[in-house]
Amino acid sequence: MKKGSILFINEKEAKTLITAEEAIKLSEQAFADFSDKKVINPVKLHTPLYPYHDGYTNCMPAFSATQDIAGVKVISVYKNNIKKHDLPATIGTIVLNDPDSGCPLAIMDGTYVTSARTGATMAIFSKYLAKEASEVVTVIGTGAQGLSSVIMILKVLPQIKEVRAVDINPAARKHFIDEASKIYPHVDFVELEDLQSACTNSDIVVNAANSSVLLLPKIKFDKGTTVLVLEEDLKPSYVKKTFDAFVVDFIDCFVERSNISLNHRHDAYGEEVELVTAESISGEIGDVIAGKKSFRESDDDIIVASSIGMGIQDVMTADYIYKKALKKNVGKELEFLDL
Numbered sequence: 001m002k003k004g005s006i007l008f009i010n011e012k013e014a015k016t017l018i019t020a021e022e023a024i025k026l027s028e029q030a031f032a033d034f035s036d037k038k039v040i041n042p043v044k045l046h047t048p049l050y051p052y053h054d055g056y057t058n059c060m061p062a063f064s065a066t067q068d069i070a071g072v073k074v075i076s077v078y079k080n081n082i083k084k085h086d087l088p089a090t091i092g093t094i095v096l097n098d099p100d101s102g103c104p105l106a107i108m109d110g111t112y113v114t115s116a117r118t119g120a121t122m123a124i125f126s127k128y129l130a131k132e133a134s135e136v137v138t139v140i141g142t143g144a145q146g147l148s149s150v151i152m153i154l155k156v157l158p159q160i161k162e163v164r165a166v167d168i169n170p171a172a173r174k175h176f177i178d179e180a181s182k183i184y185p186h187v188d189f190v191e192l193e194d195l196q197s198a199c200t201n202s203d204i205v206v207n208a209a210n211s212s213v214l215l216l217p218k219i220k221f222d223k224g225t226t227v228l229v230l231e232e233d234l235k236p237s238y239v240k241k242t243f244d245a246f247v248v249d250f251i252d253c254f255v256e257r258s259n260i261s262l263n264h265r266h267d268a269y270g271e272e273v274e275l276v277t278a279e280s281i282s283g284e285i286g287d288v289i290a291g292k293k294s295f296r297e298s299d300d301d302i303i304v305a306s307s308i309g310m311g312i313q314d315v316m317t318a319d320y321i322y323k324k325a326l327k328k329n330v331g332k333e334l335e336f337l338d339l
């Protein structure tokens with residue numbers, strides 16, 4: 001590449017440059033490095049556009065000292081995008097920078113990278129928190145993140161026999177089952193409409209729905225269930241009375257973001273404000289990966305784990321794709337600086 005040029009990598013290209021196994025390994029490394037304080041990962045800058053637009057944009061910079069890579073992801077979530085514009089709900093762009101000069105190296109896909117690393121997080125939570133004999137997974141919200149979650153979870157738990165799909169949109173359920181069963185033809189994929197029946201006798205429940213109504217409090221979980229959450233607000237009183245442990249990826253970011261969301265719920269739906277504190281959280285997944293903590297004490301524990309999503313996962317995943325693209329001559333070189 002010429003000095004001052006950048007590599008442009010689009011979503012289609014990014015998809016061909018990383019496997020599910022590689023995405024899981026990278027996020028696992030990102031969490032472990034975060035636990036070892038080898039990364040700089042500020043709390044994401046959350047910019048809700050309510051009440052003007054029904055969506056938000058987050059800015060997520062990160063640096064890895066172990067890999068010496070730096071970058072930033074800008075990600076938007078507009079939950080009505082599919083219906084309104086026939087566009088994905090979650091759309092991202094990543095800029096990778098040379099950490100030595102700050103010079104941009106790549107402007108690239110952040111949409112596939114987001115679903116790959118988000119699914120990877122669900123797989124890592126499952127690997128470290130679910131009971132060993134887990135065989136049934138329920139996915140509530142079978143859109144982009146729900147699909148990626150199940151693809152990744154089945155990589156780390158190949159013994160899974162049944163996957164239950166719950167979504168208010170039948171087309172989303174069908175697309176999910178069509179795509180996932182191409183990769184896992186031996187797994188039994190079942191469509192269910194009733195939340196409780198879908199969660200009864202399920203070992204892992206993933207909530208990847210972008211619902212503004214809280215879904216989890218409507219469900220009674222069996223002993224031993226591991227509940228994985230992508231976005232639903234978790235009120236401390238509900239968590240305390242329902243779960244034996246509460247694990248997140250990044251406590252500081254989770255606390256700040258939850259309190260913004262719970263205040264929004266107060267303004268929008270008149271719900272009582274309950275502030276989330278670091279003390280109400282059992283710990284971070286990186287500490288489990290690094291062997292410093294463990295949260296499942298018995299097969300009867302009901303555990304909830306929530307991912308707020310970390311820039312370091314995006315930057316490490318994007319850097320891997322960028323280096324592969326350079327090697328395989330994928331992407332478009334664009335002159336950027338006027339040197």
Ligand SMILES: NC(=O)c1ccc[n+]([C@@H]2O[C@H](COP(=O)([O-])OP(=O)(O)OC[C@H]3O[C@@H](n4cnc5c(N)ncnc54)[C@H](O)[C@@H]3O)[C@@H](O)[C@H]2O)c1
Nearest residue numbers: 089090141143144145167168169172209210211231307309
């Ligand atoms: N934690 C993270 O790192 C992270 C990363 C990306 C996205 N997210 C969040 O994940 C959620 C899903 O994102 P996506 O890109 O998959 O969106 P998507 O629109 O592709 O999928 C969401 C699905 O949820 C379904 N749904 C909505 N309400 C429901 C309900 N009451 N019951 C069952 N299904 C319902 C929708 O029909 C849709 O199919 C969003 O809320 C997003 O903010 C979190």
